[in-house]
Amino acid sequence: MADIEALRLLTTELKSIQTLPDPPTSYDGIEKFDTITTKVIDHAFNTTQHVARYGEAISAMLEEMRSELNQTTKKIEEQIKRALVGTNGNLPSKDMDYLLLLQKLEMKKLRLEEFMIQTQEIMDKVKQGVSVTNGDIELLKGCLGSWMDDKTESYQAEQKRLSDERDKRDEEARNAKAAEKRRREEDEERKRKEEEERRQKEEEERQKREKEEQLKQEEEERKLKEDEERKRKEVEDRIQKEEEERQKKEEDERLRQEEETRKIEEMERMMREAEERTKLEAKKKEEEEKRRRDPANWTPHTYRRPDGESYSFHRDICCHVFAMPDTLQEEDLECLASDEWRENDEHILAIGEQLASSLTEVKLKEGDKDLKEPIRICVPHCSVYDSSDEVIIKASIDGGEWTNHQPVTVPSRQTSHPDLNYAGIDVANFRSVKVLAVAKTRSQEFSVDKSGISQASSLDKNIKLFVPRDTFHTPTKLKLEIRQMKDHILSFATQYYDHCRNVLSTSSVMAITCDALTEQPIELDLTRSAPKDKRTTEKGRYIHLYKCRGENWKIAESEIKGSPTDVSINLPSRKDAYIVMEIEGRWGSPNEEFLKAADELYFHSNASIVRVVAKQRADNPHILILHCVRREQVSLRLSELERLGYSVGPDTSKEFVLVDGQAIIVRCSGNITMTPESEVQVIFHAYMDSAKSEVILQAVDEYKQKEFKEYVGHLHFEVVKDSREGAIYIKTSGSLPITLPKRVMQQPRTLRARIRFPHYLTTLAKFLAKKLTIQAKDDSWLKAISSLGSRREMENIRRRAATRCVNPNNEYEICEIILQDWMKSKPVQEDKIKPIIRALKDCNWMALSDECEKLINIHKNYLSDECMSEMASKMPNDWSSLARKLGLSEEDITSCNNGSEGSNEDEAFRMLCKWRVSDAVVNSGIDVFNDLLGALETLQNCNDLKEHVRQTINLISKE
Structure with a gap:
């Protein structure tokens, strides 16, 4: 390195x-x-x-x-x-x-x-x-x-x-x-x-x-390759010869086997095709039978109410009956619907159940009927506005006990009114069946086997159910209902009920129902929500109560778990139904008082606070209408009554707490009485909204009370005791002052123009003639018109109409004259609308029949003389400008002025009466008020009339 x-x-x-x-x-x-x-x-x-x-x-x-x-x-x-x-x-x-x-x-x-x-x-x-x-x-x-x-x-x-x-x-x-x-x-x-x-x-x-x-x-x-090639060629020639001989033998054998296989396969194919054809035919028959037995493919038989009542929840529909084709005809059944059934069947509704439909009864006209499949009966019912409630069906077959059923689905496209709410039930082997739709508190079902369960409720996350092991020896269904205690009910009870005065708050009412007796005590865990007012909880104590079937309320054993807001309530064994409630009461109050309070609170947990509205007609104060409505609907009901002419008399009564099906008796005292009965019973239903009655008032002695300008009396209200099992009765009453004028009421305004029959029949004849002659092919409109009466009668009317019309080739003119002559030929008291509607439906003019029903409803309820008079009172002085906008001729406008001895309101009244039978109204059809509002938008100084027309449009749209 x-x-x-x-x-x-x-x-x-x-x-x-x-x-x-x-x-x-x-x-x-x-x-x-x-x-x-x-x-x-x-x-x-x-x-x-x-x-x-x-x-x-x-x-x-x-x-x-x-x-x-x-x-x-x-x-x-x-x-x-x-x-x-x-x-x-x-x-x-x-x-x-x-x-x-x-x-x-x-x-x-x-x-x-x-x-x-x-x-x-x-x-x-x-x-x-x-x-x-x-x-x-x-x-x-x-x-x-x-x-x-x-x-x-x-x-x-x-x-x-x-x-x-x-x-x-x-x-x-x-x-x-x-x-x-x-x-x-x-x-x-x-x-x-x-x-x-x-x-x-x-x-x-x-x-x-x-x-x-x-x-x-x-x-x-x-050289080596040449030798090898020569030897190889010799061997190949020998092998090729042997191979050719072998292939020939194999080919002969293969052809023989193929022929045998082909014959076998051909036989198998023929057998397979025959078997597939058999299976296909059987499957096709099975599918056809299955489709035939499926209620979704059945055409319903529609039964209507004979009395012609048409509440918004049923629109004159009694029920729809679905039956398998070729098993039951429409004429085999008789269907009736009624709201006047409570006197004989007052125990149908259990406590907590609320009426949601009319009572519908379906009968077989001739003995027993062999039905291959159950028929499906669907009844219209009211909308359930409370999200904690659900609709179930109660049915009584051949006069037997009333039983609860979960409603089956009803395809809306199969019904005549898809926008209505329907609930259905499948019934077989019956002679008569009564069906009723009721609303009750939603429930949650648990399936409990020998091992038990511990599960929180999906209805309320603060409630948990614990069923220990060996409580049931076989799989058993357990149902849990949770009913919220409404704040206004609790406030009302603590104010007016003696036993509830020391109650500060309550939990939800929890009901547990088992299909079998419990072998072990079960527990209900409750997590108490944080109190809104801390001072209230500091001076109160919590009492846990339960009630079993056929027993009175008792104090339950409870245990606090972990947090003071978590409580476990122990329920005894050998029971199949429990009702549980937690009450917060003041210190020093005895437990017996809370036991009685629990009875009252449970009975009224599904109650409503109502008022009785009593109003008299402005043009005839002797006519009194009584409505029992929930307090949040009082102002709306007063507005509706005022629109209908009930604008005088007393206002509303004190507040009462009523459960569904409970009644109030109304009596008169003083110098005023009711006729023909001296007292009226008004039954309250939260969803049906049918607690109303109309009575006639008269003076007891016309020579008394001379010192008063009017006859004076009182209306007395008293809550009727509920006779159902478990019902609590707390006597509650109230009264309202009422008066009757002594002088004779002024006669209503009469028209100078002479009207042969009601204006809505004139409009109906024009409207129907126009629609039929436009929509009909060739002269098929004659078929619908001819079915209104006998052949001879209609031929005579037709012959007279041909001689009276200006243009014999004008089908519209001929049809209008025929309809008017037919209406005039009938007695005054005879209904002329139902035969027309029935004739249209028989000829499959369904849409036109519905449109005619809506048109008659509008003209009867919103274009009557009373309505025209009310509109005339809101009319500006220059009503002629509106008349021109509405299409009236100058001759019609002049006729409203000439010879008039009345005020501007009288002239406007006559103009509106001419307009409601004019061709413009006929062309507008059911949109008549929309066209009227459009004409008013171009005018000034008529805001009151515009607002009145808008309210009318809203009322029509809600029906």
């Missing part, structure tokens, strides 16, 4: 030179600077001479190594030549390895010589660099001496001289090195050419020997 040592020495000397101090600025430090510099330079000179000697030693060693390598190569070549003397210049193939070895040695020698040349060049550079370094050191010494001897000599001149000398020495060194390099390259080129000539000659001799040897071998191989 001497080379590394040399590098380290040179690096040390370089650092010593780099750390020399700067020359002094005065002559005082010259001697010291000279001493330090001379010492460093002498040491560096000695070191560089030592390194130069190392380079000379390496060069000498390389020359000696090159000489020794040439001698070794020559010895190897001579030994190979002596080894090949006995071969007459021909080298056997087995001695080729020796030649390859010789070639490899030659190549390695050339690479070694190139490396040594490169090394020699590097060492020359090292020696040259050392010389330069020594010269620089001498130059530095000379410069220092010159500087010290003669300060007057210019440093730049001395530097230039020294630089020229150094350049000269460098030039001489480069020239010497170039001459040496040229000499060395010439020697190497000469040696290379000699070596190439030698190698070329040897290669030619080798190739010649190889070619002769190759020709000899090829000749021998050719």
Whole structure:
């Protein structure tokens, strides 16, 4: 590692030179600077001479190594030549390895010589660099001496001289090195050419020997191949002959087997095809039968109410009956729906259940009917607005007990009114069945086996049910209901009920029902929510109560787990139904008081706070209407009654708490009584909204109360005791003052224009004539018209209409006259609308029949004389501008003015009466109020009338 040592020495000397101090600025430090510099330079000179000697030693060693390598190569070549003397210049193939070895040695020698040349060049550079370094050191010494001897000599001149000398020495060194390099390259080129000539000659001799040897071998191989080819051909001919014979036998055998296989496969294919055809036919029949038995593919029979009532939740629909085709016809059943059933069946609804539909009864007209599949009865029901409630079906088959059923799905596309809510039940083998839709609290079902369960409720995350092991020996269904206690009910109870005055708060009411008796006590874990008012919880205590089937309320054992808000309630074994509640009560109150309070709170947990609205007609105060509505709907109901003309009389009663199905009795006292009955019972239903009654008021003695301008009396309200099992009765009553005018009511305004029959029949005749003659193909409209009466009757009406019309070819005019003559031919009290609707449906004019029903409803309820009078009172003075916008002619407008002895309101009233039977209203159809509002938007000073029309449009859209 001497080379590394040399590098380290040179690096040390370089650092010593780099750390020399700067020359002094005065002559005082010259001697010291000279001493330090001379010492460093002498040491560096000695070191560089030592390194130069190392380079000379390496060069000498390389020359000696090159000489020794040439001698070794020559010895190897001579030994190979002596080894090949006995071969007459021909080298056997087995001695080729020796030649390859010789070639490899030659190549390695050339690479070694190139490396040594490169090394020699590097060492020359090292020696040259050392010389330069020594010269620089001498130059530095000379410069220092010159500087010290003669300060007057210019440093730049001395530097230039020294630089020229150094350049000269460098030039001489480069020239010497170039001459040496040229000499060395010439020697190497000469040696290379000699070596190439030698190698070329040897290669030619080798190739010649190889070619002769190759020709000899090829000749021998050719003869050997010919012999082998001849033998191989003989063997192949023999084998080919044998193979052809074998193939022929195999081909014959294959053809025979293929023929047998083909026959077998053909027989199997025919059998398989026959079997597939049989399966396909059976599957097709099965699918057809399955599709035939699927209620989703059945066409329903629609039964309507005979009384013509059309509440928003049923639209005159009694029920839809789905039956498998060819098993039951529409005329085989009789369907009735009624809201007047509670007197005989008042125990149908259990506590907590709320009526959601009318009672529907379906009967078979003739004995038993063999039904292959159960029929599906679907009844319309009210919308359930409370998210915690669900709709179920209660049914009684052949007069049996009422049972609960989960409603089946009803495809809305199969019903005549898809926008209604339906609940269905499947029934088989019956003579009569009663169906009722009720709303009840949603429940969660658990399936419990012998291992028990511990599961949180999906209805309320704060409630968890724990059923221990061996509570049930077989899989048993367990149902959990959670009914939230409404804040306003609790507030009302604590204010008015004596036993609830010390109740501060309650939890939800939890009901557990099991299909079998429990063998082990079960637990109900309750996590109490954070109280809204911390002060209230600090002065209250929590009591946990439960009630089993047929028993009274009891105090339950409870245990606090972890947090004070986590409570575990223990329920006893050998029971199948529990009702659980947590009550927070004031300290010092006895437990017996809370047991009675639990009974009252449980009964009213699903109750509503209601008011009784009593209003009299403005044009006839003797007519009184009573409504029992929830308190949040009072203002809306008052607005609706005012729109219908019930705007005078008392306002609303005090608040009552009623459960669904509970009734209020209304009586009169003082000098006013009700007829024909002296008292009226109003039954409340939260969803049905049907707790209303209309009564006639009259004075008991017209000669009494002479000191008053009106007859004075009172309406008394009293909550009726609920006779259902478990019902709690708390007597509650109230009253309202009521008056009747003594003077005779003014007669209603009469029209000067004479009207033969109601305006809505005139509009219906025009509207129906226009629609039929436009939509009908050819004279098919005659079929619908002809079905209104007997053939002879309709022929006579048709013949008279043809003689009265101006243009006998105008079908619209003929159809309108026929309809009007038919209506006039019927008695006044006879319904003329139902036969028309029925005739349209029989002729498959379903859309037109629905449109006619809506049109009649609008004209009866919103275009009556009372409505026209109310609109006229809101009409601006310039009503003629609106008349022109509505399409009335100048002649009609003039007729409303001429001979008028009334006010502007009377004239506007006559104008509106002409407009409601005009062609513009007929063209508008059911959009008549939208067109009226459009005409009003172009006028000013009629904001009250615009608002009235908008409210009417909203009421129509809700129906």
